[in-house]
Amino acid sequence: MAQTAKHVIFLTIDGFRPDFYLDSEWQTPNLHALMKDGAYAKGVNSVFPSMTYPSHTTIVTGVQPAKHGIFYNNIFTPDGARQEPYWQDSSIHVPTIWKAAKDKGMTVASLYWPVSANAPVDYNIPDIGALGDGVREQYSLPHGFYAEVKKEVFGGVDKIDHGKNQNIAKIAAYIIKKSKPELMTIHVFSVDGASHAVGRKGTQVQEAVSDADAAVGIIIDALKAAGIWESTVLLVGGDHGFYDVRKSISPNVWLKEAGLINDLKTGDWKAQFNTVGGSAYLYLKDPSDKATANKVKALLEAKPDSVKQYYRIISKNQLNTGGYNPNVAFALTAEHDASFGNASTGSAIKTGKGGAHGHFPDTKNIQTGLIVHGPGIRKGAVIEEMDLRDMTPIMVKLLGIPFTKVDGKIPAGLLK
Numbered sequence: 215m216a217q218t219a220k221h222v223i224f225l226t227i228d229g230f231r232p233d234f235y236l237d238s239e240w241q242t243p244n245l246h247a248l249m250k251d252g253a254y255a256k257g258v259n260s261v262f263p264s265m266t267y268p269s270h271t272t273i274v275t276g277v278q279p280a281k282h283g284i285f286y287n288n289i290f291t292p293d294g295a296r297q298e299p300y301w302q303d304s305s306i307h308v309p310t311i312w313k314a315a316k317d318k319g320m321t322v323a324s325l326y327w328p329v330s331a332n333a334p335v336d337y338n339i340p341d342i343g344a345l346g347d348g349v350r351e352q353y354s355l356p357h358g359f360y361a362e363v364k365k366e367v368f369g370g371v372d373k374i375d376h377g378k379n380q381n382i383a384k385i386a387a388y389i390i391k392k393s394k395p396e397l398m399t400i401h402v403f404s405v406d407g408a409s410h411a412v413g414r415k416g417t418q419v420q421e422a423v424s425d426a427d428a429a430v431g432i433i434i435d436a437l438k439a440a441g442i443w444e445s446t447v448l449l450v451g452g453d454h455g456f457y458d459v460r461k462s463i464s465p466n467v468w469l470k471e472a473g474l475i476n477d478l479k480t481g482d483w484k485a486q487f488n489t490v491g492g493s494a495y496l497y498l499k500d501p502s503d504k505a506t507a508n509k510v511k512a513l514l515e516a517k518p519d520s521v522k523q524y525y526r527i528i529s530k531n532q533l534n535t536g537g538y539n540p541n542v543a544f545a546l547t548a549e550h551d552a553s554f555g556n557a558s559t560g561s562a563i564k565t566g567k568g569g570a571h572g573h574f575p576d577t578k579n580i581q582t583g584l585i586v587h588g589p590g591i592r593k594g595a596v597i598e599e600m601d602l603r604d605m606t607p608i609m610v611k612l613l614g615i616p617f618t619k620v621d622g623k624i625p626a627g628l629l630k
């Protein structure tokens with residue numbers, strides 16, 4: 215396979231939306247410069263749930279969650295115990311682009327990428343959910359790299375402020391200068407935090423988007439300084455969009471009222487929803503218990519329109535066709551600015567605020583974006599719509615590395 219780019223860098227801006235570069239209200243000069251000289255998509259479909267970890271895993275594997283095995287950010291616990299994140303590379307059931315590049319002898323780096331601890335890369339600072347900086351430091355590569363970064367990049371700080379996108383870009387710049395990696399995946403996330411806090415718009419989101427754009431600028435400058443800008447394809451993408459939240463729905467309250475949840479701890483339940491932002495997944499104690507699944511469905515359909523407006527049922531068939539979590543009876547996606555809560559007591563419908571994602575990936579708001587720039591990319595190409603799973607075949611093609619068959623495909627007209 216011919217290699218068209220000597221280096222490929224995939225930067226995800228968590229919660230990245232196409233309007234950040236399609237609408238002029240956002241301050242994104244670096245993104246606009248990349249677009250002008252490269253290609254972009256008007257919308258990129260996420261996966262279900264449109265959550266950070268399943269989405270990022272699809273970007274590096276080219277397949278849907280049913281195949282890669284990362285169904286949420288955190289692993290579902292039927293007994294209601296605290297959910298731990300999926301964070302080890304070994305949780306991913308299929309080959310990753312990191313491994314494929316490494317097998318070809320390439321230098322590979324990854325920064326704050328979900329589900330990447332112990333990934334076969336040369337440089338790594340993994341995203342490890344809420345496990346804390348100690349774990350992050352322990353799993354950084356090469357051994358002692360986290361301490362090296364604190365000293366060499368940030369002048370000996372005790373703690374890296376990774377909530378600032380530009381700081382993560384500075385670490386990327388340090389690696390670029392030091393080793394010119396052939397493949398690097400980078401995840402910055404303050405736009406997501408801001409959007410959860412205030413919704414799709416607001417000063418906080420504007421500041422975070424500007425910070426992400428500045429992070430892109432830092433990476434471009436580092437590539438130029440290292441003399442590899444002309445031989446690098448830079449992809450700036452994301453994992454999901456966002457919805458504003460005005461209502462919070464806790465469907466487990468209804469299941470408890472119906473006698474389907476008594477005590478999760480002792481296993482005295484028949485059905486429960488695992489709720490993740492804009493989606494909720496119905497687990498059955500006995501997966502073959504069709505009667506209970508039908509009972510829950512009937513209960514949801516019997517609610518008045520004033521309640522039903524907040525959710526839409528995603529059938530088992532839709533889940534199977536889309537390549538989503540095979541372990542649930544059906545799922546819900548939130549509508550009319552609702553999101554879901556996990557409580558089984560109190561009021562089922564409450565006022566909500568801020569923003570959420572996780573919704574079924576078939577609406578504009580939940581789409582993410584993509585801008586691509588560099589050798590092999592057709593300047594001026596505009597992709598109307600594509601999928602997150604298409605990212606892997608694009609990177610594979612650019613780097614000219616062998617890879618197993620994937621679900622995604624290279625969008626027509628994107629490459630020269």
Ligand SMILES: [Zn+2]
Nearest residue numbers: 228229266453
């Ligand atoms: Zn995210």
